[in-house]
Amino acid sequence: MNEIMEDPSPLTEPPAFLFDLDGTLIDSVYQHVIAWRNALAEMEIDLAVxxxxxxxxxxxGLFVSALIRETGVDLTAEQAERLQKAHAREYLRQHGSVRPLPGAADLLATLSERGIRWAIATSGRRATAGRALGLLGLPEDTPMVTRDLVRHAKPDPDLFLAAARRLGVHPSATMVVGDSVWDLLAARRAGALGVGLMSGGYGREELERAGAYRVYRDPLDMLEHLDELGVRGGAVIDP
Structure with missing residues (x-):
């Protein structure tokens, strides 16, 4: 009986995971919505929630560009910058109501226990996103790439490419976990597999159309189905 020859260079490590933050690990999407609404109201701009x-x-920046297109309001560069600063201020005012999503902390802890590398890549700036580390019980040196560290945010792939570099892995060996179509579009452009979570308000079909390989309700649902993503016990499932 012929023996099956072993691949001379097998993949011996599980894939790395790159997590979005808002709506993926923490329940903060609607706080951001209200923060933008309040910031817009300061400038007497009316936009439906x-x-x-x-x-x-x-x-x-892309949000402001879309705003200009949808409302016809013409903002100067100074006004656009003021709008973004107002959003950050309003979000921080509501940060006390932000909570981790079900299973988020356990999911990250489980991945770490199994020797699976992961990082956070968020379109938020460090001043706002950094506060989520405490909510998730994570140390300050947790691998996190924020808007401040890259040239372009989502749907450009810069955040995920930088996060992959931070972990020392090729983007094609990562899975991006996000709750929005912007996360999944950025994942595709980075050459990573996309995993969608519905905890940010997008539906299954929208996430799948944007490129999600798997879709789960929230981090807890993903944790309970890690084997579907090709990992268990810290090892890649045999082909």
């Missing part, structure tokens, strides 16, 4: 929600997850 549902329209704001559809833009959460993209960079603040």
């Amino acid at each position: 549902w329209r704001i929600h559809r833009r959460i997850g993209m960079s603040g």
Whole structure:
């Protein structure tokens, strides 16, 4: 009986995971929506809440560009910068109501226990995103790439490419976990597999159309189905 020859260079490590933050690990999407609404109100700009929600997850600059297109309001560079600063201020005012999503801390802890590398890549700036570390019980040196560290935020791939470099892995060996179409579009452009979570308000079909390989309700649901993503017990499932 012929023996099956072993691949001379087998993949011996599990894939790395790159996590979005808002709506993926922490329940903060609607705080961001209200923060944008309040910031816009300061400038006497009226935009329906549902329209704001559809833009959460993209960079603040792209949000402002979309705002100009949808409302016809022409903002100067100074006004656009003031709007983004107002959003950050309003979000921090509401940060006390932000909570980790079900299973988020346990998911990250489980991955670490199994020797699976992971990082956080968020369109938020460190001043706001950094506060989530305490909510998740994570140390300050947790691998995290924020908007401040890259040229472009989502749907550009810069955040995920930088996070992969931080972990020392090729982007094609990562899985991006996010709650919005912007996360999944950025994942595709980075050459990573996308995993969608519905905890940010997007539906299964929207996430799948944007490129999600698997879709789960929230981090807890993902944790309970880690084997579907090709990992268990810290090892890649045999092909």
